[in-house]
Amino acid sequence: MTPENVPMPDLRIVPTSSVRPHEAHDMQRSAPLIERMRGETFMINPPLVAPLDHDNYVVLDGANRVFSFNALGYRHILVQIASYDSGLVELATWQHVVCSWDAQAFMHQLRQVPELTIQNGNSDSQNPIATVYLRQGETRHLSVTPDELGLRNQALRHVVHLYEHSALLQRTNLEDIGSIWRYHPDGIALVRFRPYTPDEILASASGGSPLPAGVSRHIVHGRAVRVNYPLDLLRDENVSLEEKNAQLQSWLVNKVAHRHVRYYAESTYQFDE
Template sequence: MRVGSRLVEVDLRPIGSVLPHEETITDLSSRLSDQIRADGFQRDPIIVDRENHVVLDGMHRLRALRELGARHILCHLVDYSSPEIRLERWARSLKGVKRESLAEILKDSRIDRRVSRKEAIELVDGRSTPVAVLTSGSCFVASSSFRSLAESFELVRRLDEASRAMGLREDFIEEEIIETAIPNPGSVVILTPRVEKKEVIEAAKGGRLFPHKSTMHVIGIRAVGVNYPLSELQEEEPSQEVRASKLEGAKGSILDPPVTYFGRRYWEKLLVVRQE
């Protein structure tokens, strides 16, 4: 697909050939499935590592389309080894947390070692602790040392379950805005170790998926707004005429980051396909 002077590789792939690396949330995939069914198309391609067939972004779209009986899925294929593709992380942000609720969560999860904010971030970044919990006052890390990424994310799952059980609101924020989130009264930020690209590939190929929103991939330019017909994705042999009209003759514009598109904020250039 070429829009202006920019060339990106967007094409169909058999839906069974691509591998997720993160778990999905049933409610989110169900709502997305309903939206795709109502729209009648897959709006944005999922991001896929061309060599290993690993889904870097779009786990819920993949699940939703599978549930809709799609045999193919629209993919933006990238070279994952390229330094242009950055692997970053989300932080979990809890709002309206009362002191007693925080104490209960920390006690149950054995996150009871009090440290400075600087030390907490250094420990989790250096994989000396499985998780760090940051507040406007104290910061905490697990009393146990880091053993494996799997163990770290299992602890994150327990924290997610505990916060949901308490009715706490959980958001996901970019690293760039952690410092602005922490000072707010009742705000708690949960920070996990950074994941490496090879670990993403290993998780996908081994079927040992990371929790939802464990990774954030930022690519050089991302194609959106393709609107590929759902009926075509459900075909065993999609029409080559439709493929040519949607992918080879695309026109559109490029938006510079940061940009918000359909309620989601992006940190890379967006190649927005214009529908004729």
């Protein structure tokens, strides 16, 4: 599939209880999001989900929004559905830049994580679950034994928890370390994670051992953004799920008819996030 022939996004309203996270939610983001949603009238960006099993879905992006909908008692939620085998979804990982902390304090706390084995960068580490690049040039490989998904996710949750609460966490997709340090002058370490597979994401949603927040990165061709769907249509307790999806379809047809939908094929950087 080329960028020129991406189909319209598959937008549906589904039971909120059917949407399962594969990563831990970030309470630092969820708490203010919940408060903001109390006064909002539109859903701007629907969470992205993929079919999981039966009538359930796994959240690929938007775990904090799903958590907030549950916390506010919404029975139904608007989502965009894109399966891994659709050709529309690419799975990658974010890198974490640890900022505004002390490198020695970071490494000291890292050594306290019980599941981890930490090796120097020149050691023979076959396939670490993550690699830490310190700003002064040193490298550390992080491993777990046995190397299985549940223990890997548990260890990484502990690692990310360290700097989530003691430092400033910045995500980046930049590959060149020199560029990373240039754009993050207060950065003390870069954490790169071993890639995940789609099967591992699905298993993390089903098995009860989620990834830490902000590690998986799903790139979706044809992502629906700035949808601005009325929240009162989602929260209406007197309308069935089937009727709500019929309302959604009519709303989408009207949007297209009035030329309110535009497709951008190019990759972009947004400067007013």
